Amino acid sequence: MTFADEVNIGSHDVFVNSVPHDRFARLRREAPVYLHPQSEIDQPADGYWVISRHADVVKANRQWENFSSGLKGAIMVEDRPDLEMARMIIDLDPPEQTRLRTLVSRGFTPKVIRSMEGHYREVTRTIVAEAVAKDSFDFVTEIAAELPLVAIAELLGLPIEDRHKVFTWSNTMIGNSDPEYAGTPDMAQAAMGELYMYANELAAARKIEPRQDIITVLLSAEGDQQLSEHEFDLFVLLLAVAGNETTRNALAHGLNAFLQFPDQWAKAKSDPGKYLDGAIEEILRFATPVMQFRRTATHDIEMHGVTIKEGDAVMLNYMAANYDETVFENPLEFDITRSPNPHVAFGGGGPHHCLGVSLARLEMRILFEELLVQVDHFEQVAPAERLRSNFINGIKHLQVRAIPVA
DSSP states (O other): OOHHHHTOOOOGGGGSSSOOHHHHHHHHHHOSEEEEOOOSTTSOTTOEEEEOSHHHHHHHHHOTTTEESTTTOSSSOSOOGGGGTOOOGGGOOTTHHHHHHHHHGGGGOHHHHHHHHHHHHHHHHHHHHHHHTSSSEEHIIIIITHHHHHHHHHHHTOOGGGHHHHHHHHHHHHTTTSTTTOSSHHHHHHHHHHHHHHHHHHHHHHHHSOOSSHHHHHHTOOGGGOOOHHHHHHHHHHHHHHHHHHHHHHHHHHHHHHHHOHHHHHHHHHOHHHHHHHHHHHHHHHHOSBOEEEEEESSOEEETTEEEOTTOEEEEEHHHHTTOTTTSSSTTSOOTTOOSOOOOTTOSSSTTSOTTHHHHHHHHHHHHHHHHHHEEEEEEOSOOEEOOOSSBOOEEEOEEEEEEOO
């Protein structure tokens, strides 16, 4: 077996059973800047450079002038005709990216996030109580998916009863490499089209009756910040998918980690006020819901004795960085007391640092607070079923039994 075979992290199949941490560790140790050959047919034919060490990922993530999102987009897919029409914020560099980020950030201010807490807590209490009352249940679909769907529906101003449409569209678009959710690019394209039509219907309604939601914020922009129809559609798509997929998978991986490390559940339960904030950060590191993003070199760049050529595709591997042994002691251990915990689950700074960090942390804190109150401990009924994806670290199903507090 060749070195390329032994460290292959480009194939979706490699991630079906588990995250290949042994391969990431070998790359960090032996080839921290590695020219990875094409593994999937939609990847660059000439391969792409994988950056796997924590310090290098943080540096490259912040140096957008050297590592561009705008040249070829942020997804490790070579053929992106959609970029010629309009771009999501993740597929832009400053100053264009700054223009859109400034606009949408109005909907994510600390004041807006704080105003949601009381309602989210009520919703979460009901979601947990209904699931815990069953003999067993799928934690992913019945708990982990529900709160982010409610949150993103209310943030965007969608009717709450439509939230499961977002769930289906999101799974079909993001999970198109997994046969359970899609199977063909055409299905993903169809889901995108349905979401666009839905977004345009919402836009028409908000123009008649504005509300306090992000849809209205996006539509009310003027001057340089005014969005084209396609830019608006892409914003709704990104917010709907990112606000649903990432938090759902963080929550699912969080419970799965507590199942693997029951001593950490006991510790969190002993004093939530002391341990829960640290638990949230450790869940984010341990889960790393978005495992990688693409960048493109704007000029020749020397790193660790190799030359990344201008125009080369580069993978910033956040998952590998979050398990870097030089930064995180015993990285394979789930430790809610880990401090400091400089994980890069939200991107590691720079212009593309996740806009929804405060909302994600709020949702995670509220849900785990409620779980700790209502549940003594969980029993795993069936192994976690993972998403077939080298991009999203997803859990599709996690069947558990909750033993309620006496």
